Every structure is written in structure tokens, then in C-alpha cells.
Amino acid sequence: MSWYVLQTVMGAVGSLGFAILFGVRDRKLIPITAGGALAWSVYLVSVHKIGTDMFMGLFAAALATTLLAELLARLVRTPVLLLLVPMLIPLIPGGDLYYMMDYFVRKSLHEFGAASKKVMTEAGAIAMGIIIGAYIATFAATLLKKVSVHHVR
Amino acid sequence: MESLQQHESPKEYETWMDANRVLAAILDIGELLLESGAEVMRVEDTITRLCQAYGFLRSDVFTITSSIVLTVQMEGGRVMTQTRRVWTRQTDLGAVEKLNALSREVCARRMPVELLNEKIEMIRTRKPAPFILTAACYAVISAVFSVFFGGNGYDAVTAAVSGIVLCLSLLVMSRMHVNAVIENMLCSAATAFAVMLMVRAGLGMHPDKIIIGNIMLLIPGIQLTTSLRDIFNEDMIAGLLGLAEAVLKALAIALGFAFVLIRMGG
Known part of the structure; x- marks a missing residue:
């Protein structure tokens, strides 16, 4: 358990570091760090508590993070990208990408095939999560606008 | 250029030159966005909005990670195209935010090209992180x-x-x-x-x-x-x-x- 907490904290600090590296300099660093922690904890809960496979976990984590980023971006009026890209950093399959290329240059082609399938599925799961999250957010925003217009009338 | 001057009144020539500069400024924003790591969809969306703000009748923009092509149609049926080749890509979300704010400002109230160019230049020449x-x-x-x-x-x-x-x-x-x-x-x-x-x-x-x-x-x-x-x-x-x-x-x-x-x- 404490390992998971440590890992989540590390992931959040990683998000913070990348945000600074990418030129974010103001108060938005706080929600970005929190979003990084959220991304990894959703993944951990989904995989270790609920017991889904890692792709479903990554999908759920990317979806939750995207919804948070879309909501915050509308609240503080900033591009979603600015919040979302650093928040997703802990989910990025850097480790598996490393092992994949390691197998490739060491000519273990069988492992390379398995690893590259894994990396592509992971990246695909994250991308699906982002896209569906973005659609939900846009849909909710239009719905909200319509409701508020009716209310005013 | 010369043939244009022969066939058109000075006024028409002037608006043509002006539109040319507006188009270049809009593409500057698109180019900077793309270089700073914005998604293709955002770049196309921003350029289309800016073209609407500056009163072009129709705008067709095609963007890939390394190039932007923009064609606009002006009043009087004249059509103009400009292209940019984008070489470097370095994620700079701070710049994306500033460009986004600038394009919102322009869409709310269009500004003279000189001012727009000045603001773009300010974003372009920000000093890098220590x-x-x-x-x-x-x-x-x-x-x-x-x-x-x-x-x-x-x-x-x-x-x-x-x-x-x-x-x-x-x-x-x-x-x-x-x-x-x-x-x-x-x-x-x-x-x-x-x-x-x-x-x-x-x-x-x-x-x-x-x-x-x-x-x-x-x-x-x-x-x-x-x-x-x-x-x-x-x-x-x-x-x-x-x-x-x-x-x-x-x-x-x-x-x-x-x-x-x-x-x-x-």
C-alpha cells in the first residue's frame, strides 16, 4: 500500500516537473500536480481494487483525467492541452517503450513483438480515454448552455 | 505585382496588400502554435476563427505536423493562398496559452495588423527558461x-x-x-x-x-x-x-x- 502511495506521489511530482519544463509558470501548477496524482491513483484503484486489466485501467485513468482537465480549463479559461498534457505524464508508457526498443536492438524479436503490441495498446487506450472524455465534456457544456438559456427565459 | 497595378485601381491594390499581411499574421499565429506543440485540430480551428474575425468570406486550412496551407476568399471573389513549412517542434505550453489568449482577443475585437504583429513578435521572442x-x-x-x-x-x-x-x-x-x-x-x-x-x-x-x-x-x-x-x-x-x-x-x-x-x- 505504501508503495502505491509513494508511486503516486512520484508520478505527481513528475507531472509538476514536466509542466515547468513545458513553460507553465503560475498557479496552474497546483491543479496539474493534483491531476497527475489523480491519473495514477485512478489507474491503481482500477487495476488493483476493481481488478480490471491494465488497458482498461489506463483508459479509465485517461478518461477521468481528461474530464478533470476539461472542467478546470473552462473554469480558469486556459487551453485544455496545457493542463492535460502534464497531467497524463504518469500514464505515458515510457518504461514499456524502453523495454520494447531494448528487445528490438538485442534481436529478441519474439519479445519485441509482444512488447510493441503492449505499448501500442497502452497508447491507444490512453488516446481513446482522452477522446471520449473530450466528447463527454463538449456534450455536457452544450447541454449546460441550453439549460441555462431556458432558465434565463 | 506590376501587372496587378496596371489592371486595378490603387484602392483595390491596397486592400489586396493589406489582406496579404493579415493572412501572414494569421499564419504566424498558426505556425507558432504548431511549433509549440498544439494539436493539429486546435491549429486549424484557431486559423479558421481568425479568418472569420478578419472578414474573409471563406477559409480553407489544411494542417499537418510539418506544414500549414491556408486559402481564403475575399470580397470581390479574389482568392489568396499562403503556405508555411514548420521545421521545429518543441513543447511550450506557456506559448500555446498566450497565443490562445491573443486569438480570443482578436476574435472578440479585431486589431490592426501592426499591433497584431507586435504581439506575435512578443510571444516569439520571449526569453527562454534559465x-x-x-x-x-x-x-x-x-x-x-x-x-x-x-x-x-x-x-x-x-x-x-x-x-x-x-x-x-x-x-x-x-x-x-x-x-x-x-x-x-x-x-x-x-x-x-x-x-x-x-x-x-x-x-x-x-x-x-x-x-x-x-x-x-x-x-x-x-x-x-x-x-x-x-x-x-x-x-x-x-x-x-x-x-x-x-x-x-x-x-x-x-x-x-x-x-x-x-x-x-x-
Whole structure:
């Protein structure tokens, strides 16, 4: 358990570091760090508590993070990208990408095939999560606008 | 130019020149957005909105990761096209935010081209982050991710040091203007070399965990995810280009560290 907490904290600090590296300099660093922690904890809960496979976990984590980023971006009026890209950093399959290329240059082609399938599925799961999250957010925003217009009338 | 002046009244010629400059300014914003790492969809969307704000009747924009083509139709039926080739891509979300704010401002109330150009130039020539800050980010990110992927405290310290080596080698490479594949290969080799030296000296324990911490800074993980996103969004060409670029980059990085690891028996 404490390992998971440590890992989540590390992931959040990683998000913070990348945000600074990418030129974010103001108060938005706080929600970005929190979003990084959220991304990894959703993944951990989904995989270790609920017991889904890692792709479903990554999908759920990317979806939750995207919804948070879309909501915050509308609240503080900033591009979603600015919040979302650093928040997703802990989910990025850097480790598996490393092992994949390691197998490739060491000519273990069988492992390379398995690893590259894994990396592509992971990246695909994250991308699906982002896209569906973005659609939900846009849909909710239009719905909200319509409701508020009716209310005013 | 001359033939235009012959056939048209000076007034028409003037508006034509003006529209030309507006178009160039709009493309400047698009180009800067693309260079700073904005998605293709955002670039196209921003350019279309800006064209509407400046009163073009119709605008068709086509963007891929390395180029922007914009054709607008003006009142009187004249059609104009400008193209930009985009070479560098360096994620700078701060710049994306500023450009986004600028384009919102323009869409709310259009501003004279001179003012717009001035503001674009201000964003373009912002001073870069101080080296110390960048190096500190590299050290912290490397340390943090080597622990994240299962390394221990010693690995984290080693990763922080090799992260600074990576930052320095990237700085040297950017001064030398070498091609991106070679740059990635040499930087990852230099980092792996530093890691192996420290592991031999007894500082770190798991070379793979340490290198993954460093690799997180080089590896095109964000690009991979973005390109798949582009493909799902039906921006096929942008997506496939990004995907090919990401794979090539990953390969270059892998060749760099693998060469060192195989030589030094990692």
C-alpha cells in the first residue's frame, strides 16, 4: 500500500516537473500536480481494487483525467492541452517503450513483438480515454448552455 | 505585382496588400502554435476563427505536423493562398496559452495588423527558461521516474546526476545543429554511458530503472499518444506522420543506449 502511495506521489511530482519544463509558470501548477496524482491513483484503484486489466485501467485513468482537465480549463479559461498534457505524464508508457526498443536492438524479436503490441495498446487506450472524455465534456457544456438559456427565459 | 497595378485601381491594390499581411499574421499565429506543440485540430480551428474575425468570406486550412496551407476568399471573389513549412517542434505550453489568449482577443475585437504583429513578435521572442531551471527539472524528473518504475533511493540519485548529463548533452547538440535522429542517438548514448560509469562505481543498482527515468525525458511518449489521438480524430496524415516520427525517434534513442549497454555489459 505504501508503495502505491509513494508511486503516486512520484508520478505527481513528475507531472509538476514536466509542466515547468513545458513553460507553465503560475498557479496552474497546483491543479496539474493534483491531476497527475489523480491519473495514477485512478489507474491503481482500477487495476488493483476493481481488478480490471491494465488497458482498461489506463483508459479509465485517461478518461477521468481528461474530464478533470476539461472542467478546470473552462473554469480558469486556459487551453485544455496545457493542463492535460502534464497531467497524463504518469500514464505515458515510457518504461514499456524502453523495454520494447531494448528487445528490438538485442534481436529478441519474439519479445519485441509482444512488447510493441503492449505499448501500442497502452497508447491507444490512453488516446481513446482522452477522446471520449473530450466528447463527454463538449456534450455536457452544450447541454449546460441550453439549460441555462431556458432558465434565463 | 506590376501587372496587378496596371489592371486595378490603387484602392483595390491596397486592400489586396493589406489582406496579404493579415493572412501572414494569421499564419504566424498558426505556425507558432504548431511549433509549440498544439494539436493539429486546435491549429486549424484557431486559423479558421481568425479568418472569420478578419472578414474573409471563406477559409480553407489544411494542417499537418510539418506544414500549414491556408486559402481564403475575399470580397470581390479574389482568392489568396499562403503556405508555411514548420521545421521545429518543441513543447511550450506557456506559448500555446498566450497565443490562445491573443486569438480570443482578436476574435472578440479585431486589431490592426501592426499591433497584431507586435504581439506575435512578443510571444516569439520571449526569453527562454534559465538553464539552471531546466537542468533542475531534468534531475528531478529523472529521479522521480526511476523510483516510479521501481528503482530505489540510490538509483534516484544516480538518475538525477545522469539527468543533468542528458540536459547538458542536449544543450551541446542544439548548439551544433545536428539532425534530430543523430541528436537523440548521441544524447541517449551519453546518458547511458554516464549511468554505466556510476553503476560500476557502485552508486546505482538497477541500470534499466535509472535509464528509464532519463528516457522519460527523451522518449516520444506524448507524441505517440498525440498521434493516435490525431488518427482517432480522423487527422490521418498528421497522425501517421507523428507516429512514424515517434517510432524513428524511439529507435534512435534505443540504438544510442543499447550500443553503450552492450559494450559495457549492462
